[in-house]
Amino acid sequence: MRFLGDRRPDHDLTYSDVFMVPAHSTVGSRLEVDLTTPDRVGTTVPIVVANMTAISGRRMAETVARRGGLAVLPQDIPIDVVGEVVSWVKSRHTVYDTPITLGPTSTVAEALSLMGKRAHGVVVVVQAGRPVGVVTDGACQGVDRFTQLSEVMTPEPLTIPAGTDLPKVFDVLSAERISAAPVVDGDQLVGLITRKGALRSAIYAPAVDSAGQLLTAAAVGINGDVAGKAEALLAHGVDVLVVDTAHGHQEKAVEAVRAVRAVAGTTPVVAGNVVTAEGTRDLVEAGADVVKVGVGPGAMCTTRMMTGVGRPQFSAVEECAAAARELGKHVWADGGVKHPRDVALALAAGAANVMIGSWFAGTYESAGDLYDDGTGRKYKESFGMASARAVKARTATQSGFDRARAGLFEEGISSSRMYLDPARPGVEDLIDQIVAGVRSSATYAGARTVDELHERAVLGVQSAAGYEEGRPQPTSW
Numbered sequence: 001m002r003f004l005g006d007r008r009p010d011h012d013l014t015y016s017d018v019f020m021v022p023a024h025s026t027v028g029s030r031l032e033v034d035l036t037t038p039d040r041v042g043t044t045v046p047i048v049v050a051n052m053t054a055i056s057g058r059r060m061a062e063t064v065a066r067r068g069g070l071a072v073l074p075q076d077i078p079i080d081v082v083g084e085v086v087s088w089v090k091s092r093h094t095v096y097d098t099p100i101t102l103g104p105t106s107t108v109a110e111a112l113s114l115m116g117k118r119a120h121g122v123v124v125v126v127q128a129g130r131p132v133g134v135v136t137d138g139a140c141q142g143v144d145r146f147t148q149l150s151e152v153m154t155p156e157p158l159t160i161p162a163g164t165d166l167p168k169v170f171d172v173l174s175a176e177r178i179s180a181a182p183v184v185d186g187d188q189l190v191g192l193i194t195r196k197g198a199l200r201s202a203i204y205a206p207a208v209d210s211a212g213q214l215l216t217a218a219a220v221g222i223n224g225d226v227a228g229k230a231e232a233l234l235a236h237g238v239d240v241l242v243v244d245t246a247h248g249h250q251e252k253a254v255e256a257v258r259a260v261r262a263v264a265g266t267t268p269v270v271a272g273n274v275v276t277a278e279g280t281r282d283l284v285e286a287g288a289d290v291v292k293v294g295v296g297p298g299a300m301c302t303t304r305m306m307t308g309v310g311r312p313q314f315s316a317v318e319e320c321a322a323a324a325r326e327l328g329k330h331v332w333a334d335g336g337v338k339h340p341r342d343v344a345l346a347l348a349a350g351a352a353n354v355m356i357g358s359w360f361a362g363t364y365e366s367a368g369d370l371y372d373d374g375t376g377r378k379y380k381e382s383f384g385m386a387s388a389r390a391v392k393a394r395t396a397t398q399s400g401f402d403r404a405r406a407g408l409f410e411e412g413i414s415s416s417r418m419y420l421d422p423a424r425p426g427v428e429d430l431i432d433q434i435v436a437g438v439r440s441s442a443t444y445a446g447a448r449t450v451d452e453l454h455e456r457a458v459l460g461v462q463s464a465a466g467y468e469e470g471r472p473q474p475t476s477w
């Protein structure tokens with residue numbers, strides 16, 4: 001990347017400070033752009049879900065990997081539970097969604113409590129493995145919550161034989177005016193497909209391991225038996241290890257990376273967080289394949305206000321990516337991403353992948369429960385991984401005194417409401433939006449790949465008014 005007119009500013013910048021200018025392009029279509037990430041971790045779109053307890057769990061991991069991204073399971077989850085999640089994710093179909101299933105005598109209340117767990121909004125009623133009905137949210141309205149599903153389901157629903165050509169699935173569902181249908185092998189339920197799912201599976205390539213199963217990642221902290229934890233995660237089949245701590249450029253973190261590298265073999269090791277070239281080089285030297293960049297940009301993060309420490313994220317990514325690339329390695333831009341443009345600009349700055357936490361908290365697939373705020377707006381609760389709430393959970397096995405002492409050092413928000421966007425309530429809706437934005441961004445730069453976007457990007461620095469001009473105006477002024 002370079003700055004417009006070679007006018008490199010003498011101060012650090014974040015995403016909102018910069019804009020990209022269009023360049024002469026030979027890329028004729030946004031569909032010609034290949035967003036496979038250059039870090040060789042296996043992602044086919046540059047999206048990684050941050051290792052945050054309220055956000056990254058099994059449904060998030062499954063859904064995002066099916067579209068080519070990766071979710072990092074947090075270090076606070078017990079390792080045997082991570083193992084269960086990894087086996088479960090790896091048992092998921094790479095094309096079809098996991099259906100929500102209940103029996104004919106299950107109740108409307110049960111169906112409604114599960115429906116918010118997935119974006120497709122239907123429950124499949126199953127008997128001896130065979131789909132005998134489909135229940136929608138609409139069918140559950142205006143009936144007693146104890147009503148059995150056999151009374152409200154659409155019986156003998158349209159089913160799709162496994163392996164049906166995806167455009168055909170789309171056309172059949174459109175012709176029948178239904179949004180989702182059970183997928184069957186013989187008469188046995190093997191998955192669920194929606195119209196949008198058929199479209200997405202035709203556009204995206206899932207992120208998979210060498211056995212063709214969905215890709216997984218898990219984080220470890222820097223305390224305790226780090227190598228032992230890493231070995232246990234590897235034994236459970238985790239594909240990418242993330243050594244994660246607030247201050248990645250401390251000796252303890254460097255030692256943790258060395259310890260993980262020593263047991264990781266060919267498994268990619270990601271480590272952070274840092275914001276300087278020196279920090280990047282030290283983590284690469286210790287064995288990191290990918291360095292995670294970002295101190296303080298996160299939406300749940302109070303580090304900069306508490307400590308004055310951090311660095312505007314665009315410049316941090318640019319400097320660290322340059323240092324990593326000199327050593328043949330890569331960086332992930334971690335935190336502060338709120339719009340598709342931020343993802344595009346992080347890639348322009350040289351990131352190989354972009355980590356997103358809070359933006360994905362307000363989706364059906366995030367780990368938290370779905371709430372209604374009383375006005376009909378749906379939200380999930382989220383919290384930072386250095387908040388008092390997370391520290392309390394992480395230190396549960398320590399003495400009361402030690403826990404209270406650790407709680408003094410909170411650097412994150414313990415409670416926030418992340419509203420679901422009614423137009424984009426599922427994480428796949430957000431992925432669609434991000435991928436559309438980034439593909440378009442690449443064609444404006446004349447780039448066909450993530451690396452070319454970084455090489456060709458020409459950026460300028462804008463005023464707050466310049467940024468504001470770019471925002472849409474949904475009302476008259």
Ligand SMILES: NC(=O)C1=CN([C@@H]2O[C@H](COP(=O)(O)OP(=O)(O)OC[C@H]3O[C@@H](n4cnc5c(N)ncnc54)[C@H](OP(=O)(O)O)[C@@H]3O)[C@@H](O)[C@H]2O)C=CC1
Nearest residue numbers: 221222244245246247273294295296297301303385386411
């Ligand atoms: N990207 C960011 O800006 C930040 C991210 N986070 C996230 O919060 C989670 C928890 O991370 P973390 O707080 O590192 O907890 P960890 O449990 O990973 O432990 C951090 C270790 O580093 C030591 N340490 C030394 N200096 C610092 C420092 N300035 N801040 C924090 N620890 C320090 C701590 O010792 P002692 O407790 O005795 O000081 C402790 O032993 C991670 O997921 C991390 O990514 C947290 C803050 C910033």
Ligand SMILES: Nc1nc2c(ncn2[C@@H]2O[C@H](COP(=O)(O)O)[C@@H](O)[C@H]2O)c(=O)[nH]1
Nearest residue numbers: 050298299301335336357358384385386412
């Ligand atoms: N300083 C803190 N940083 C945190 C905390 N919890 C998470 N994080 C960091 O934020 C990113 C995600 O950023 P987002 O803007 O997409 O939400 C995450 O990967 C961590 O690096 C915290 O409590 N304090």
Ligand SMILES: [K+]
Nearest residue numbers: 296297298301
């Ligand atoms: K912040």
